[in-house]
Amino acid sequence: MFTRRNMLVCAAVSALLMTAPALAEDLSSLPRVKVDLVAPPFIHAHEQATKAPPSVIQFKMTVEEKELVIDNDGTKIHAMTFNGSVPGPMMVAHQGDYVELTLVNPGTNTLAHNIDFHSSTGALGGGALTLINPGEQVVLRWKATRAGVFVYHCAPGGPMIPWHVVSGMNGAIMVLPRDGLKDDTGKPLRYDTAFYIGEQDFYVPRDEKGKFKTYASAGDSYPDTLEVMRKLIPTHEVFNGRVDALTGKNALQAKVGEKVLIIHSQANRDTRPHLIGGHGDYVWETGKFSNRPEKDLETWFIRGGSAGAAFYTFRQPGIYAYVNHNLIEAVELGATAHFKVDGKWDDDLMKQVQPPSPIKPGDKLGALQGTQGRIQ
Numbered sequence: 001m002f003t004r005r006n007m008l009v010c011a012a013v014s015a016l017l018m019t020a021p022a023l024a025e026d027l028s029s030l031p032r033v034k035v036d037l038v039a040p041p042f043i044h045a046h047e048q049a050t051k052a053p054p055s056v057i058q059f060k061m062t063v064e065e066k067e068l069v070i071d072n073d074g075t076k077i078h079a080m081t082f083n084g085s086v087p088g089p090m091m092v093a094h095q096g097d098y099v100e101l102t103l104v105n106p107g108t109n110t111l112a113h114n115i116d117f118h119s120s121t122g123a124l125g126g127g128a129l130t131l132i133n134p135g136e137q138v139v140l141r142w143k144a145t146r147a148g149v150f151v152y153h154c155a156p157g158g159p160m161i162p163w164h165v166v167s168g169m170n171g172a173i174m175v176l177p178r179d180g181l182k183d184d185t186g187k188p189l190r191y192d193t194a195f196y197i198g199e200q201d202f203y204v205p206r207d208e209k210g211k212f213k214t215y216a217s218a219g220d221s222y223p224d225t226l227e228v229m230r231k232l233i234p235t236h237e238v239f240n241g242r243v244d245a246l247t248g249k250n251a252l253q254a255k256v257g258e259k260v261l262i263i264h265s266q267a268n269r270d271t272r273p274h275l276i277g278g279h280g281d282y283v284w285e286t287g288k289f290s291n292r293p294e295k296d297l298e299t300w301f302i303r304g305g306s307a308g309a310a311f312y313t314f315r316q317p318g319i320y321a322y323v324n325h326n327l328i329e330a331v332e333l334g335a336t337a338h339f340k341v342d343g344k345w346d347d348d349l350m351k352q353v354q355p356p357s358p359i360k361p362g363d364k365l366g367a368l369q370g371t372q373g374r375i376q
Ligand SMILES: [Cu+2]
Pocket: 080, 112, 113, 114, 154, 155, 156, 164, 169
C-alpha cells in the first residue's frame, strides 16, 4: 500500500537524489593532481605536510594477471596484481583529499576484479562499485576522511576474495595528516625516505612427491590452491612478492642519521615486523596517524588486513635484517628483507671489547663472587 509516510520517504529520497549532482559540481572547482605510481618498495614523490587545499588526487591502476616466480627454486604461481607488482603500488594522499582511481581490467585477463579500500567509506570500500570484467574499466572517487596507512585489495565475492588476495592482489594507501606526522608529544616528524613492504602469504599445491605443482592457468590452479588455503598454512611468506625480493643487491639503502618510515602491510594474515639491531623509534602499530605513536618498540604487530608504520633513525652502519619475528616464517618461508646502512660506526653504542679468542686459564667466567642471589 502506498501510504502518506511512504510518499514522504520517496520525496525525501528524490530530494537527496536531486542534490547529488550539485555535490559533484562542487568538486569540479577543486585542484586535480595526476600521480604516476611506482612499484614497491618505493613510493611516488609526495609532500609530507601540505598547504594545498583539498584536492582530487588521480591514480590509475591496471590489473595484471601474470606468472610470477616466488622463490629461488623457480616455483611459479599465476599471480593477480595491481599494476604488475606484489604488493600493488603505495598511493599517497592527504586527509580531506578525494582519491579518484581509474581501474583497468585489460581484455587479455581472464577474471573479474575490483578494489576494496579500507580507507574509504561505503559500498564495501568501493568493491561494490568497481567490479569489472576483462575489457572494462571503472572510475571510483572517495573522500580520504581518516589519516593513516590502510590496505586495499581485490574482493570480487565469495571464495574469489581470499583467492585473489593470496594471489597477490593487495596493496596500501597512506593518507597523511595535512600538517604531516607528529611524535608522541605532538612535535612534527619528517622522514627522509619511506619504504613500502607488503608481506604476502602464498599457498602453492604440491604433487605426491612433495614438489610444488605448476598449472596452465590461474583457473586450473584454483581447486588445488583452495585446498591448501583451507589448511591455513602458507607454503611461502614473503616480502614484496618473492623470497629475497629485498635482500642482497635488492637490499633497502639508508645512511647513518637517515630518518626512515617503513610501512608494512599484510592483507590476510597477522605478522610481527622486527628490525634486528634496531628499533621502531615511533610506531603506529595499527597504522592510524590520529593516534599517538608508541616509542622504542622491539617488535610490532600488524593485524591481518591492516598496515602499520614505523619511523626509525639509523644510528649504526651495517646490514640489518628486517624480519617477521615468527623466525620460522622469516628464515624458512621467506619473510626477510635487508637494510644496507652506510656511515660511521659508533663505539659508544656498541664495541667488541675483546674479539673471540681462546678461554684464558684462571678466568672465572660468570662467577659473581659473593653477590649471587642478593639484590643490591
Ligand atoms: Cu582480483
